[in-house]
Amino acid sequence: MRYLEQKPGPFWWTRNIRYFIYFVREIAGIMLGLSTLTIIWCLFQSRLMSDQNISMILETITFYSFWIAMGSSIIHSFTWLHAIPRIMPFTLSRTGQKLVYLILLAVWIGLSWLAIVTIFAPISHA
Amino acid sequence: MKNFTLKIQRYDPETEKVYFEEHTVPYAKDLTVLDALNHIKEKTSAEIAYRWACRMGMCGSCGAIVNGKPALMCSTFCRTLKQPISLQPLRNFPVIKDLVVDTDDAMDKFREAMPYTEIQKRHINEKDETLQTPKQLKQLKQASQCIKCMLCYSACPVYGLNKDFIGPAAGALAQRYNKDTRDKIKDKRMDSVTGKNGVYKCSFIGECSEVCPKSVDPAASLQKLKVAGMFHAVKKTARTVIKKHEKNLHEIP
Amino acid sequence: METITGYDILIIGGGAAGLRSAIAAAETDPRLKIVLISKVYPTRSHTVSAEGGVAAAMREYDSVGNHAYDTVKGSDFLADQDAVEFFTERAREEIITLEHWGCPWSREEDGKVAVRAFGGMNVKRTVYAADKTGFYLLHSLFERSLLYENIRRFDEWYVTDLITDDGRATGFHAIHQKDGEQAVFLAKAIIIATGGAGRAYKFTTNSALNTGDGLALAYNAGAALKDMEFVQFHPTALAKTGILITEAARGEGGYLLNKKGERFLKKYLPKKMELGPRDMISRAIMNEIKEGNGFEGHTGPYVHLDIRHLGKKIIDEKLPLIREISINYADTDPVSEPIAVRPAQHYTMGGISTGIDCASTLPGLFAAGESACVSIHGANRLGSNSLAECLVFGAAAGKSAAEYCMSHHAKKPSAPENQVSQIEQEIRKILATEGDESTAIIRNAMQKNMDEHAGITRNREGLTKGLSVIKDLQERSKHVTIKDKSLVFNTALTNLIELKSMLQVCEVLFECAILREESRGAHFRTDFPARDDEKFLKHHLALKSDKGIEIKDREVALTKWEPEERKY
Numbered sequence: 001m002r003y004l005e006q007k008p009g010p011f012w013w014t015r016n017i018r019y020f021i022y023f024v025r026e027i028a029g030i031m032l033g034l035s036t037l038t039i040i041w042c043l044f045q046s047r048l049m050s051d052q053n054i055s056m057i058l059e060t061i062t063f064y065s066f067w068i069a070m071g072s073s074i075i076h077s078f079t080w081l082h083a084i085p086r087i088m089p090f091t092l093s094r095t096g097q098k099l100v101y102l103i104l105l106a107v108w109i110g111l112s113w114l115a116i117v118t119i120f121a122p123i124s125h126a
Numbered sequence: 127m128k129n130f131t132l133k134i135q136r137y138d139p140e141t142e143k144v145y146f147e148e149h150t151v152p153y154a155k156d157l158t159v160l161d162a163l164n165h166i167k168e169k170t171s172a173e174i175a176y177r178w179a180c181r182m183g184m185c186g187s188c189g190a191i192v193n194g195k196p197a198l199m200c201s202t203f204c205r206t207l208k209q210p211i212s213l214q215p216l217r218n219f220p221v222i223k224d225l226v227v228d229t230d231d232a233m234d235k236f237r238e239a240m241p242y243t244e245i246q247k248r249h250i251n252e253k254d255e256t257l258q259t260p261k262q263l264k265q266l267k268q269a270s271q272c273i274k275c276m277l278c279y280s281a282c283p284v285y286g287l288n289k290d291f292i293g294p295a296a297g298a299l300a301q302r303y304n305k306d307t308r309d310k311i312k313d314k315r316m317d318s319v320t321g322k323n324g325v326y327k328c329s330f331i332g333e334c335s336e337v338c339p340k341s342v343d344p345a346a347s348l349q350k351l352k353v354a355g356m357f358h359a360v361k362k363t364a365r366t367v368i369k370k371h372e373k374n375l376h377e378i379p
Numbered sequence: 380m381e382t383i384t385g386y387d388i389l390i391i392g393g394g395a396a397g398l399r400s401a402i403a404a405a406e407t408d409p410r411l412k413i414v415l416i417s418k419v420y421p422t423r424s425h426t427v428s429a430e431g432g433v434a435a436a437m438r439e440y441d442s443v444g445n446h447a448y449d450t451v452k453g454s455d456f457l458a459d460q461d462a463v464e465f466f467t468e469r470a471r472e473e474i475i476t477l478e479h480w481g482c483p484w485s486r487e488e489d490g491k492v493a494v495r496a497f498g499g500m501n502v503k504r505t506v507y508a509a510d511k512t513g514f515y516l517l518h519s520l521f522e523r524s525l526l527y528e529n530i531r532r533f534d535e536w537y538v539t540d541l542i543t544d545d546g547r548a549t550g551f552h553a554i555h556q557k558d559g560e561q562a563v564f565l566a567k568a569i570i571i572a573t574g575g576a577g578r579a580y581k582f583t584t585n586s587a588l589n590t591g592d593g594l595a596l597a598y599n600a601g602a603a604l605k606d607m608e609f610v611q612f613h614p615t616a617l618a619k620t621g622i623l624i625t626e627a628a629r630g631e632g633g634y635l636l637n638k639k640g641e642r643f644l645k646k647y648l649p650k651k652m653e654l655g656p657r658d659m660i661s662r663a664i665m666n667e668i669k670e671g672n673g674f675e676g677h678t679g680p681y682v683h684l685d686i687r688h689l690g691k692k693i694i695d696e697k698l699p700l701i702r703e704i705s706i707n708y709a710d711t712d713p714v715s716e717p718i719a720v721r722p723a724q725h726y727t728m729g730g731i732s733t734g735i736d737c738a739s740t741l742p743g744l745f746a747a748g749e750s751a752c753v754s755i756h757g758a759n760r761l762g763s764n765s766l767a768e769c770l771v772f773g774a775a776a777g778k779s780a781a782e783y784c785m786s787h788h789a790k791k792p793s794a795p796e797n798q799v800s801q802i803e804q805e806i807r808k809i810l811a812t813e814g815d816e817s818t819a820i821i822r823n824a825m826q827k828n829m830d831e832h833a834g835i836t837r838n839r840e841g842l843t844k845g846l847s848v849i850k851d852l853q854e855r856s857k858h859v860t861i862k863d864k865s866l867v868f869n870t871a872l873t874n875l876i877e878l879k880s881m882l883q884v885c886e887v888l889f890e891c892a893i894l895r896e897e898s899r900g901a902h903f904r905t906d907f908p909a910r911d912d913e914k915f916l917k918h919h920l921a922l923k924s925d926k927g928i929e930i931k932d933r934e935v936a937l938t939k940w941e942p943e944e945r946k947y
Contacts, residue, residue, distance in 0.1 A: 001139045001558065001867060003220035003228060008286035015194075019283065022331045083330055087349035091268060139867050156619065156708065168819035172871045173863040177419070179586040182622045182704060184514055186421040201707065221870045222557055230534070230557075233420060241522035243481040249406050250479040257490030263483060270483055270515070274422050299522070306481060 025079040030074035035065040081105055127153045131210035132162055132175065137221050147171070148210065159211065160188055160199040162272050176225040183339060186275030191224050196277040196337045218279060218286040222283075232279045235293045239300035240315040243308050262307045269302035269347055271340040278334035278344050290323040294344030296336035297325055301347035304354065313358070320355040328352070380803070381562040382393075382794070386412045386531070387784045389564055391538050391552065391593060392572035393421030395513070395769035396748025396776070398520040400570050403777025403789050405527040411781055414564060416533040418588070418873070421521050425574050425586045429513020430625035430700060432505035433770065434763035435470035437494055441502050443467045448940060450764060453499040453656045454757025455900035455910065457606070457918070457935055458943035462753045464938065465735050466771050469535075473770035482519035484508050485697070487507020495697075496630045499656040499761040499947075507763075510625050510700045516766060521779065521815040536562075537873050538592070540802045541569070541600035541744070542794045548600060548744035549792035552802045556873075559829055559866030561806075563799055568780035571597055572773065575727030575749040579881040580828035580833075583724040584616050584623040593750040595880035596811050596899060597731045598887065603743035604921040605732035605752040605933070607884065608892035611760055611901050613725035614660040614836050617709050619678035621723045626762040628713075629653040631697055633686040635664070635674040636717065643682075651947035658759040658901040659947065660723035665835050668721075668925070676719065683717035690714075722835060726765060728901065729888070730755045732920055732933075737776035740920075743783070743792075747776035757935075809875065814858025821852050821859070825882060828852075833888060838906045839896075843882050846889035853882045890928045891919040912942050 013023035042062045049055055081104045085097035092100065130151045137144050149170060151162040160178055167174050168322040181200045188199040191214040193207055204211060219227035278294035285291045300319045303309050319325050328348045335345040388404050392399050393415055401415045408461045417424070430451045436446045446467040451458050478484055478492060485507055497505040508515040524530055535556040543562065550565035573593030577585025598604050614635070615624040629635070635653055637643045647663040650653035664682050667673055673680040686694060688881050691714045694702055697711075705711045705718050730752035737753075739746045748769045755768060825848075832845030856879055861871045897911035920934040 001865070002142050004137050004142075005145065005220050006215070006217050006227075008218065008283050009325055012283050012286065018333055018336060019331065022329070026329075083332075083349075086330075086343075086346045087353060091343075091346075118186075119202065124322075140865050144665045156710070157716065167870075168823075172818060172861075172874075175868045177423075177871050179419060179423045179588050180425070180428045181586065181620070182428060182708070184511070184700075185427045185586065187419065187423045226868050228557065229420075233534075235814050236522070241481075242526045247406060247527055249403075249410065252475060252479060255475050255478040255484075255492050259485055259490050260486050260488065262535075263486055266483060270518075273427075273514070274420075275520075303481065306483075308479065308481060341850065 021079065024075060028072040028075040028079070031068055032076060035069035035072065038062075038065040039069065077108060078105070081108060128209070129153050130157065130162055130204045132159075132166065133210045133212045134163075134166075134225070135212075135214040136174070136224050137215070139223050149371070151204070155205060157204045158200050159192055159202045159204060159207075159213070162204055162211075163199060163213070173222045174225075184273060186273035189275050189277050189280065190214065191216060191280070196280040198275060198277070198339050200282045201339060215277060216280040218282070219276075229276045229279070231289055232285070232293060232295075233274070235296040236274070236299055238292050238318055239296045239303070240311060240318050241303055242297050242311070243306065244310045245314070256308050258307055264304040266302045269298045269305065269342060272298050272302075272342045272344075273340055275339065277337045277339065281333040283333070284327055284329055284369060287328065288323070292319060292324050292328045292347065297351055298342050298344040298349040299330070301351055304351075316355060316358040319351060325351040325355060332353065367370050380799070381560070383562050383564045384566070384792070386414045386564070386782045388567045388568045388570065388869050389414045389416065389566045390570045391416055391551065391596070392424070392530075392574065392748070392750070392889040393417035393534075394424035394426040394574060394748060395432065395517055395520060395574060395766060396773040397421070397424075397570070397572035398517070398524050399770050399773030400572060400747055401530045402520065402527065402779035402932070403774040404526055404781045405529050407778050407781035408785065409529060411529060411784060413530045413536045414533060414566070415524070415530055415536060415737060416536050416564070417533060418537045418556075418592070420499070420534050421524075421532070422518060423588070424517060425589055426513045426766075428623060429516070429766055430510045430582070430584065430623060431497065431627045431630070432495060432507035432512050432763040433474055433516070433766040434460060434497065434500065434505050434758060434761070435474050435767060436467060436504060437471055437474070437492065437506060438504070441504050445501065446470070446504060449500050450755060450761055451757070451940050452945060453759055453761040454755070455945055456912070456916070456940070457757030457899060459753060459936040460938040460940060461936045462735050463755045464757050465767065469771045469774075470767045473767070473774065477516065477519060477770070480519055480523045482508065483515055484792070489793070492577050493628060496654060496662070497762045498626050498629065498654050499651075500654075500763075505627075505630065505763040507627065507825055509696075510627050510698045537876070538596065539806065539813060539876060541596045542798055543600050544793055544795055547742045548602075550794055551596070552799065554866050556868045559869075560864070561803070562857055563794055565794060567784045567787050567790070567792055568745060570737070570745040570747060570776050570780050571731060571750055572746065573750045575730070576881055576884045577724050577727065578877075579825060579885050580724035582616070582830055584613055584621055584871075585724065590877035591727075591880045591884040592877060593746070594730060595883045597739060597741070597744060597746065598923055599922070600744070601923060602739040602744055603732040604887055604930075605729060605918050605920050606754055606758075606891070607729035607897055607921060608887045608919065609758050610724060610833065610888070611657055611726040611728060612661040612722040614657055614664055614722050615684050615720040616725070617704070617724035618676065618681040618719040618721045620708055622704055622708055623723075623725070624684060624704070624718060624720055625631035625698070626657070627685060628686050628698055628701060631686070631693060632689055633684055635660070636683040636685050637667045638639045639672060639673055643667050645841060648947045654947040655759060656759055657725075658903070658922075661835050662903060664722055674719065678719065679721065681719040681721045684720045685717040686713050687715060687717065700749045726760055728752065728754070728758065728760055729891075732918075735775070736779045737772055738779060738783075745773040745776045745780050758902060806872075809860055809872065812858060812860060812862050813858070814860050816855050816859045818856075818859050818871065818878055821856055822878050825849065825852050825878070825885065826908050829885060833885070833892060835903060836900070837892060837904050839893065839904075842889055842893045846886065846893065849885045849889060853879075853886065856882060887921045887928055890930060891921060894919060894930060
């Protein structure tokens, strides 16, 4: 006599959309870390290398890593902001949670735009 | 008005065989999956094994995977489901037979939540009740709705991969007692739930709250416990530091 | 087969009474080792469906004597008044204790435990927790029971027979559903808290678990059952499924309306109206339906329970569960429509005969809760007295069993060898039977028979016919084939054993009902419509004997109140 073991396999996250979104959130976090490390590594290497070809390869890697980092950070921010209303010390209804999420999104986008305009744009112009 | 077709996963522990059976049940507007299953058991397969008791969504016995999602069979109506209706035992638990799974391990997790207001094991001889306003009572209302049906443990991949994880329902239970104004052992409970395999193992996937039939939102409870755990750790460290400092002061000759 | 000794008290049944007795015994002496065995996890017990509340004399405008009088009058003066006084004296204490243990009773604005009106009660004395009192109570008790290391739970073990030695109950035989293992448990004291036998009826509020297991266990072991003829029908159950709509709906001010839209109870209970005792209201509803004033539907005849005038706020605050249930199972939102209801079997007043100390007539065997009959409910139970009974007598049973253990420590419990082998053989025989009967068919026939002949109104012809049907079904139940030969979660086997228990209980019920030639409380006979205090102010005790069922009389304990006419 034996019980039938039921364990989630390695592809448990393909079962439904919510699991998938969680998986994407976590992968985005990993990709963000990996791509940032790649960029930093490339920056260090480019100081040491003076070879034109290697320099170009490093530039390309940096370029694509930047976009991966950007995409990952957006996905990660969106999904984490979505989770914030749930951890408040007070209980919110479903609509209340959606409202808080949208407010947080708006604040985040607003702050990001401000940062671009006041910090990064002047630097790039200079 | 077409008849309902049910595809039920059977498992025989003696022969260790998994097989599927298809049955048809006559249409009725308010036929629940449990009603259909009872009909099948009466008319054709008297041996099919499944749990049920109250048939009104209060006892939590009849959890199963209905069309891929964990649900209470007595509260799910056949007319809302895509045909053929597939019935499988709850995931993440070993199957004893047919739709019956072994939930002993998950049931034991409630002990870790220390679900009592004090640890004195005695008959209370107080003359009157502790006063608690309706507003204070409302604090614990949502988390106290849990019927311990184990659907959330079936939905939680963390529990599926690590059986030592405290789990959603135990987390909700701990939160329910933390929020109760009559509780006296919050510190001990926080020590218990924030230990190894405690609330910090939760990855906030959120599927538990999706499948909960009583809208307990165990995911929210677990995250709140994580935040509370943080404050608890700070308080504890502060206390130990202060105590050590006092001890040192006393040791000065 | 394993023999499990080393425990002092065995408790069969994990509902409110079982858990409360386990906790009480564990508190009485922390050295006692207690077993809590149940055929399901304790939180699945039928207590969880209870909705209304727990009655006690909580406030200054109330008194223990008042509560006792209401209970005795509600019982149609068949209740043992010393037991009722014992009960009402301790009900408040139990509620306060539960409150300290964390049970979330609903509150008044000032923070005190709230009370509401209930049927048959003269003043507001029913403590409640929204309208899921049983759920909160059961879970509070279960969670509290996790605190005591000396309570060892054996979940999903099916107890098949009690074991007796030398005229004492010494243990039982049980099958572990999870792995098919059989074991014999032996101990000095055994408490039965397995609930009633509502599933013997077709239209019932009871869950699948209420199959009279404990009653049959006790009866077959030689303990006496008392007042089995009294079965309560709850006036308001959903017309199709039989799911309970709590009396609290009427307690908060709901109306019962017939086809003409009138509150017909003014014809039967002019003073109390919807807050009358359950037996009278059930009879009133059935009468209205008989006279053609009921609605007709595909679910059968029904009347309306109207709570629309209470308003959404009160319904969501005090009656949220019944709103959820009506919407889900009856497609009716009580905020805007009246609910279709009809009386359904609800409670078994009869049970294992016990005294105030919860000891049955078989030494070593105790009982508490619905499976026991002390009797405090007599011929009719008032709403919210059952949960209170589970708490008060659960605690009493735990204490009594603990004291019994400590006084009988010299005698080691044993099981006669031939008894155990007989039990094993019987199970093997059941599994090996090759017949052409089906458990489901016999069970349906029994339920139909009980609804028809042992229902709200009875007569000699119906009762005699009912008894002969039961006897025939008992014979047929010996020829059921069970295709599943293993003992692992063999629901076909446990269903058959449950069926046999129910048939046994029904047989006793009919025998006692035939003998009681009067109408008292829930036992209403059209051929004897009046109450007869001269001949029938007594309890019926049923014992198993070689000749079948032996029925003895027992006096009712009258301490304070003389029987009077029961008018509401």
